[in-house]
Amino acid sequence: MAKILCVLYPDPVSGYPPSYVRDDIPVITRYADGQTAPTPQQPLGFKPGELIGCVSGALGLQDYMEKKGHEFIVTSDKDGPDSEFEKQLHDTEVVISQPFWPAYLSAERIAKAPKLKLVVTAGVGSDHVDLDAAAKAGITVAEVTNSNSVSVAEHVVMITLAQLRNYLPSHPYFEQGGWNIADCVWRSYDIQGMKFGTIGAGRIGLAVLRRLHPFEMDLHYTQRHRLDATTEQALGLTFHADSGSLVSQMDIANLQVPLYPATRKLIDARMIASMKRGAYLINCARAELVDRDAVVEAVTAGHLAGYAGDVWFPQPAPAGHPWRTMPFNGMTPHISGTSLSAQGRYAAGTLEILQDFFNGRPTRPAYLIVAGGNLAGTGEKSYELR
Numbered sequence: 001m002a003k004i005l006c007v008l009y010p011d012p013v014s015g016y017p018p019s020y021v022r023d024d025i026p027v028i029t030r031y032a033d034g035q036t037a038p039t040p041q042q043p044l045g046f047k048p049g050e051l052i053g054c055v056s057g058a059l060g061l062q063d064y065m066e067k068k069g070h071e072f073i074v075t076s077d078k079d080g081p082d083s084e085f086e087k088q089l090h091d092t093e094v095v096i097s098q099p100f101w102p103a104y105l106s107a108e109r110i111a112k113a114p115k116l117k118l119v120v121t122a123g124v125g126s127d128h129v130d131l132d133a134a135a136k137a138g139i140t141v142a143e144v145t146n147s148n149s150v151s152v153a154e155h156v157v158m159i160t161l162a163q164l165r166n167y168l169p170s171h172p173y174f175e176q177g178g179w180n181i182a183d184c185v186w187r188s189y190d191i192q193g194m195k196f197g198t199i200g201a202g203r204i205g206l207a208v209l210r211r212l213h214p215f216e217m218d219l220h221y222t223q224r225h226r227l228d229a230t231t232e233q234a235l236g237l238t239f240h241a242d243s244g245s246l247v248s249q250m251d252i253a254n255l256q257v258p259l260y261p262a263t264r265k266l267i268d269a270r271m272i273a274s275m276k277r278g279a280y281l282i283n284c285a286r287a288e289l290v291d292r293d294a295v296v297e298a299v300t301a302g303h304l305a306g307y308a309g310d311v312w313f314p315q316p317a318p319a320g321h322p323w324r325t326m327p328f329n330g331m332t333p334h335i336s337g338t339s340l341s342a343q344g345r346y347a348a349g350t351l352e353i354l355q356d357f358f359n360g361r362p363t364r365p366a367y368l369i370v371a372g373g374n375l376a377g378t379g380e381k382s383y384e385l386r
């Protein structure tokens, strides 16, 4: 029987469970690329639509795993050498963590976990794990590919509109008793006709392009593997050979590539300087894809009209993180991929991965990032180790 260490974000400050505003959510059985939604063996330890991404929710796994005889530890205490996470690592076989509250698995921490065999990202994006160190240690890294891609794409569309239409600063005026129309609209624009480009048109990036197409925007993308001609034509996409060509021409540039050594600070001060004055940067991928301080300088100086997203480094963001107070930011904590809808899918996918692991069955290739000492599955297509 195994020891499973599950790191989740803290419960709501108002207590758990919350009072839910809806009684049901739509059932999604298949994703846009044809992949089926998670198919764990029943029963799920939760009702889809419940808050299970926090400690008391335990991804709905606690009872099931304990009945199977495993030791299942759930904690949100993840940072520093005295954290519960680090204290438990020495004899842990499986680590589960979410990118929203990442348990950073550095090479040093992996070295302290000699029994570790499987690391599951309940969600998408496994950069909180040192993938090179995991590969060298023979650890399998898997994530629930596709589980929250639409959740993030919807968020990207929302914050793109919110930024361009100046929604966030306009909202408080009436609450404060005002009717400040000129103060709201002096930086409000239609997105129709604007150039929108995404760096990375994988599951999320392509879902964003599909959702923005009806807005009659001029859509662009760059990524490692060019999309097929039918998709390009259907969405009117212009392909760019590299990120530099793309960002220099865009009104709105969106980041949707994974974080790995070669993409760290992909958007640096030089790249930002090449962007049009008044361009917007949207980033719901990973914070370290951009130079944090170069973004602050460009937004403060008015070179960028705004920066919006939900990803920070580190997470949780420290109180003094400059994006908390940066002008014209459309930031939230890391929430786009953990809507209640997404939680049900990635919790079911986590259960599927665990059931396959404990029953000696292969993991779906689409879920794999690292296996057998190297990148595998989705990892092979989307990441580089060094």
Ligand code: NAD
Binding pocket: 123, 124, 125, 126, 146, 148, 149, 152, 199, 200, 201, 202, 203, 204, 205, 222, 223, 224, 225, 256, 257, 258, 259, 262, 263, 284, 285, 286, 310, 311, 334, 335, 336, 337, 338, 378, 381, 382, 383
């Ligand atoms: P994906 O694997 O489907 O797509 C990533 C795409 O990036 C691939 O098509 C790949 O070809 C391309 N790519 C990789 N390196 C590139 C490079 N250097 N230049 C151009 N293209 C490159 O992944 P996805 O599901 O679309 O997710 C993308 C990222 O979004 C994840 O890795 C994760 O970091 C982030 N994410 C964030 C949230 C959130 O809640 N904010 C949720 C899910 C995923």
